[in-house]
Amino acid sequence: MSSRVIPTRLADMVDSADRAALNSLVAEVVVGHFGFSVDGLPVVMPIAVASDGDTLLLHGSTGSWWLRQLATGIPVSMAITAVDGLVVARSAFESSMHYRSGVLFGRCVAVEGQEKVAALDVITEALIPGRTREVRASLPKELAATLVLRMIVDEFSVKVSHDWPEDTAADLATDVWAGVIPLVAVRSEPLPAPDLRAGIALPESVRRLAISS
Numbered sequence: 001m002s003s004r005v006i007p008t009r010l011a012d013m014v015d016s017a018d019r020a021a022l023n024s025l026v027a028e029v030v031v032g033h034f035g036f037s038v039d040g041l042p043v044v045m046p047i048a049v050a051s052d053g054d055t056l057l058l059h060g061s062t063g064s065w066w067l068r069q070l071a072t073g074i075p076v077s078m079a080i081t082a083v084d085g086l087v088v089a090r091s092a093f094e095s096s097m098h099y100r101s102g103v104l105f106g107r108c109v110a111v112e113g114q115e116k117v118a119a120l121d122v123i124t125e126a127l128i129p130g131r132t133r134e135v136r137a138s139l140p141k142e143l144a145a146t147l148v149l150r151m152i153v154d155e156f157s158v159k160v161s162h163d164w165p166e167d168t169a170a171d172l173a174t175d176v177w178a179g180v181i182p183l184v185a186v187r188s189e190p191l192p193a194p195d196l197r198a199g200i201a202l203p204e205s206v207r208r209l210a211i212s213s
Contacts, residue, residue, distance in 0.1 A: 021158045022102045023051040027126060028082055032056070035077040038069060049078070049151075050126035056104070056151040057111075057119050067147050070108040078104045078151065085183050089165035090176040097161065098180065104156040111148040119148045130205035187212075 026032070032049040035042065045066050050057045056078065060067045070076055085098035111119045120143075121132045138146075165178045190206050 018158050019054065019156075021100070021160070022104075022156060025080055025082060025100050025102050025158070026051045026056065029080050030127065032058075032078045032080045034058075034066075034070065035079070036066075036070065036074055038066075048123070048127070049080070050123045052119065052122050052150070054153060056153065057123050057148065058108075058151065059120065059123055059146055059148045062145055062147045064147065067149060070149055071110045071147065073107045073109065075105070075107060076151065078102075078106075083183055084162070086181040087163070087165055088177070088179055088181060090167045090171035090174055090178045094165055094167050094171070096165075098182075099159075099161050101159045102156060103159075104151070104153050106151050106153040106155070108149040108151050111150050116143065116146075116148045119150065120146070123148075128205050128209055130208065131203075134203045134205055 026049055030048055031046050033044050033046050035044045037043070043066065047058050047060060047067075058067075062068075079101065081099055081101040083097055083099050087096040087098060089095040117138065120138060124132050124135075164180065167178060187210050190202060190210050
């Protein structure tokens, strides 16, 4: 593991080998932030991502300048974070957050042909499991307008913070409350499109996803 994925603080929270934890985080958070350099200037861009084995998939318009940059194979990094709670300590200094984060380094390559079609299905299924069976296949012109990239991951690290407040002995003796405020994201009731024809039932994929929250 190189120095760029070794933290200078709280190294005990890092598990560089936990690929399953990373894939679970990607599936939950969905959006990753890609960092790269253009003409010597730093750029960070958000985009939906999906795990596919030991790689990541992302997609967008063929007109996207930054996706075309990534497609050239330049070095990239990707960061993703889920915030699970606020750690309320007896002092502001010791207060923190519960979180899970991942940092990845690698490069991206364009996905073409039937692999591109399969990759788009993987992305769709990652967002709404079962949805590909309910919608029509992409049209040739839609595929031509879509750029699909696969991030080849060279290195990554996963960091998890889930401890209780670590107050000093002096602060423990005070009457100040301490604990954790959990932060939980939930899905709400699906909203039908205004132009949805009457009588069209909620699809199974959407129903399952809404109930699972």
